[in-house]
Amino acid sequence: MKHEKHTFVPALPCTPLHSLALLLLLSLLAISCRKEADYIPYPGENSKLAYSNYTEQFQYLWKVMSTGYVFWDVDTVDWDAAYDRYLPRFEALDSKYQDSGYVRTAELEELYLGLVGKMRDHHMLFRVKNLHPAPGDITPYLTIRPGLLEVEDRNYYIEGRGDAQTALKAFLAGITSQYTVADTCSGTAYIPEFGTTVYYHYCLFTLADGRQVPYLWTTNAALTPVMRDMAGTPSYNAIDRWLTAICTTPRNQLAGFILDTRSNGGGYQDDLDYLIGSFINQRIEIFATRYKEGPGRLEYSAWCPYYQNPNPNYHRDITAENIPYVVLVDVNSVSMAEIEPMVIRDVFPTAHIIGERTYGGTGPLQNDAVDLNYGGPFGNSSAYNHYVYTSTFEALMGGKVREGEGLVPDEQVLRKDDPAHSFKPQLDAALNYIKNH
Numbered sequence: 001m002k003h004e005k006h007t008f009v010p011a012l013p014c015t016p017l018h019s020l021a022l023l024l025l026l027s028l029l030a031i032s033c034r035k036e037a038d039y040i041p042y043p044g045e046n047s048k049l050a051y052s053n054y055t056e057q058f059q060y061l062w063k064v065m066s067t068g069y070v071f072w073d074v075d076t077v078d079w080d081a082a083y084d085r086y087l088p089r090f091e092a093l094d095s096k097y098q099d100s101g102y103v104r105t106a107e108l109e110e111l112y113l114g115l116v117g118k119m120r121d122h123h124m125l126f127r128v129k130n131l132h133p134a135p136g137d138i139t140p141y142l143t144i145r146p147g148l149l150e151v152e153d154r155n156y157y158i159e160g161r162g163d164a165q166t167a168l169k170a171f172l173a174g175i176t177s178q179y180t181v182a183d184t185c186s187g188t189a190y191i192p193e194f195g196t197t198v199y200y201h202y203c204l205f206t207l208a209d210g211r212q213v214p215y216l217w218t219t220n221a222a223l224t225p226v227m228r229d230m231a232g233t234p235s236y237n238a239i240d241r242w243l244t245a246i247c248t249t250p251r252n253q254l255a256g257f258i259l260d261t262r263s264n265g266g267g268y269q270d271d272l273d274y275l276i277g278s279f280i281n282q283r284i285e286i287f288a289t290r291y292k293e294g295p296g297r298l299e300y301s302a303w304c305p306y307y308q309n310p311n312p313n314y315h316r317d318i319t320a321e322n323i324p325y326v327v328l329v330d331v332n333s334v335s336m337a338e339i340e341p342m343v344i345r346d347v348f349p350t351a352h353i354i355g356e357r358t359y360g361g362t363g364p365l366q367n368d369a370v371d372l373n374y375g376g377p378f379g380n381s382s383a384y385n386h387y388v389y390t391s392t393f394e395a396l397m398g399g400k401v402r403e404g405e406g407l408v409p410d411e412q413v414l415r416k417d418d419p420a421h422s423f424k425p426q427l428d429a430a431l432n433y434i435k436n437h
Contacts, residue, residue, distance in 0.1 A: 024428055042295075044068050044378025054103070058090040058429070061386060063130070065116070070363065072297040074401050075120040079297075086115055102134040109142035115231065117245030120363035120404040121390050123335070129385040141381060144194040147361055150404070154198045156356055156414045157331050170262055170422050179431070180206040181288045185232025185241055188430075191222050196268065202238035204245055207255055207435055214245035217260035217328075221267030221336035223274050223419065243278055246323075247316040256324030256434035259340070262355060262423065267337025269364075273316045275340055276347055277311035279325070280297035280316045284308055286343050289364055289393040292375035299374070303396060321348055324437045326430045327354040329409055338362065339397070342407050352437075354413055354429050357404035363391025 042326040043064040062083055069075070089111055097103050108130050116126050126144040151157055172186075183204040190197050198220045205213040217238065226235045246257045259275065276286060288303040307373045318325055325348050327341040338358035347349045366376060376392035395402055412425045413432065 018230070023236075028281075042068055042374045042378075044376070044388075046423075047379040047384045049384075051385075054090045054093040054097070054108070055087070057131065057385070058127070059152050061117075061388070063377060063387070064299065065390075067295040068117075068292060068378065068390075069121070069297075071120045071293050071401075072373050073300075073394075074403060077119055086111060097132050102132050103130060104134045104144055105130045105137045105140060109144070112142060113144055115146055117146055117149055118385055119146045121305055121363060122359060122404050122406075123151070123363055123365060123389065123391050124355055125387075125389040127381045127387045129381055130158075131385065137367075146360065147404070151359055154331060156416045158415055161172055167421075168183070168217070168423050169199060177423065180205045182212060183241065183245075185234060185238040187236070187238050189222070189226050189230055189235040191225055191267075191345075192222065193225070194220060194222065196220070196281050198235075198267075200226070200235040200238040201241045204241075205431060207431070209435075211255035212245065212249055213255050213257060213431060213434055214249075215258040215260065216240050216242040217262070218264060219270045220265050220338060221261075223272040224268040227274065238253045239274070243274060243314045246318075246405065247278065247314050250322050254323060254327060256350075258328065258430050259325045259344075260328040260427075260436070261333045261337040261340055262328050262330040262426070263336065263353050264337035265330045266337045266361075267335060268345055269339075271336065271340065272308055273311055274314065276308050276343060278314040279316055279348065280308065281317055282310065283349065285338075286347060287397045289395050290369065291393050294374055300394075301306060323350055324434050325351045326349065326432055327353050328426055329353055329358050329407060329417065329427070331356045331359060333407075335356040335359070338407050339395070342397050342402065344369040345407075345410075350433065352411065352433055353407065353409040354411045354433065355409050355426050356412065356429060357408050360394050360402070360404045360406035362397070362401075362406075364393040364395060366392040 002269070039348070049060060051060055066079055074305050087301060091113070093108065107126070109241070112126065112128055116124070124146050128142055128144070129141065130137070130140040142289060180283070181203045184202065186201045187200070188197050188199050200218045203215050206215065227239060230236045240259060284307065285305045286308045288305045289300045289301050293299060293301045327344055329338065329341050333341070338360070339362055340356070342355050342362070345353055366373070373392055375390070377389045379387040381387035391403070394403070407416050411429060413429045415421045415423065415426070418425050
């Protein structure tokens with residue numbers, strides 16, 4: 001047995017309007033039980049391997065996915081049957097190229113869409129270069145995101161995480177005219193690891209009976225860098241005021257509190273130090289991960305538990321005091337922004353999740369991890385004609401692998417049920433729940 005520190009890197013986007021959106025940045029302390037047998041190279045390490053035709057390209061990608069994909073225990077795709085079904089079709093593309101001198105990218109995309117379009121990994125991005133594109137093809141590259149395809153089929157999906165962020169910011173800007181608010185603070189912070197600016201908003205709602213409800217919303221799970229490096233900034237103050245209000249307001253004045261993860265692209269696992277660690281008294285196990293450690297499809301490491309410690313700077317036992325912990329989620333709550341409410345609901349009996357079923361990308365990601373894991377991202381689309389971004393680890397939360405499913409809220413409130421598709425009904429539901437509990 002050995003202890004390893006894994007540092008996880010940002011995931012690729014899951015929405016077309018935010019091509020640089022980040023889904024997940026995790027840092028896990030894992031306990032691995034790797035076998036001592038001679039290491040068999042992960043095929044993804046051979047991404048420089050040349051292939052000269054469409055059949056070889058298909059066979060190579062199928063082989064790497066066959067051995068390095070981490071969700072074969074829960075994925076329903078019959079991968080062997082897919083090989084038998086699609087091999088003749090790729091061979092036919094090679095014959096077509098011999099006859100005409102090109103293959104249209106749309107034809108190649110149709111085959112790969114059938115091959116990987118329904119895979120379980122909602123972080124996956126599958127990019128392949130057409131070896132012989134037709135004259136007039138706009139691009140030789142095709143890109144498939146199985147998670148986005150599944151999410152777009154949901155009858156409550158509203159396109160565009162960027163639009164959702166804009167709408168939510170406008171809504172929060174006018175929040176004082178819709179509710180009684182005792183305190184408010186907003187800020188932004190540029191997070192270099194994300195390559196983007198993150199928005200933070202805190203407000204302290206006052207109910208009709210005088211009790212208070214602290215509320216916090218961010219566009220990414222990025223409390224950690226702000227609290228670590230940006231003391232005194234508006235963003236720091238927004239987070240600090242939320243936590244301080246929760247931890248210091250007398251119980252007869254504190255009705256409950258709200259964490260809003262809607263339209264949140266994910267981020268730091270260490271944020272759980274604040275979102276869970278602030279409200280527990282002792283170290284607890286909150287989830288576990290495992291990885292592929294060999295070429296067999298079900299050749300996994302042991303489950304490696306992750307433990308959460310109490311936060312030394314903020315503390316309140318919300319379970320003992322029966323304080324409602326409400327989390328708002330929507331279809332654009334992605335990665336860490338859906339892992340947070342999943343774990344919160346698993347840990348706290350007073351948790352209540354309101355909104356829409358979340359995106360479904362829960363597998364931790366780590367680039368260049370082939371020295372530790374037999375799987376994960378591989379390739380380079382410009383240098384090697386392919387790039388596949390796929391989860392490195394499988395996560396177990398509440399005794400279940402929730403990849404591809406997301407979190408089903410305790411109370412469903414859909415934006416599409418509101419003619420304006422506004423965020424107000426979901427927030428109203430959160431305040432009403434707290435008021436009545």
